[in-house]
Amino acid sequence: MKNNDKYNSGEPGIGLEVCKWVIDKGAVMTGADCWATEVVPNPDKNLIFPVHGELITKNGIYNHENLDFTALIADGKYQFLYIFAPAPIRGATGSNGSPIAIT
Structure with missing residues (x-):
């Protein structure tokens, strides 16, 4: 911005x-x-x-x-389980959502 x-x-x-x-x-x-x-x-x-x-x-x-991997990199985390929880929008071809990294 x-x-x-x-x-x-x-x-x-x-x-x-x-x-x-x-x-x-x-x-x-x-x-x-x-x-x-x-x-x-x-x-x-x-x-x-x-x-x-x-x-x-x-x-x-x-x-x-x-x-945004800034926090993971700062913590030295380069391997993790990636989970993405999209917004449930019927008929959509894209969605915002919540990426989650479990280390």
Whole structure:
């Protein structure tokens, strides 16, 4: 909330090559501490959020964004059981929720 234009202008993240690797490995979820998980803007200017389409729409892989691991890292916790409790919204394709780390 300090520089929204800069924050929304782009971010690092995974591209389609890593996305296909994640799919091939049989992952059920991806997660990142940024707002899109994938690189923004996409290097191919003809594509807009292609990783979201491949992961979520085509393969049913959950994508959790804006995760904050600050407290876990400060405590030296790098392995944990991850639980996500989504808001029960009927017919939704996305939801806010409560990520929980049990160490």
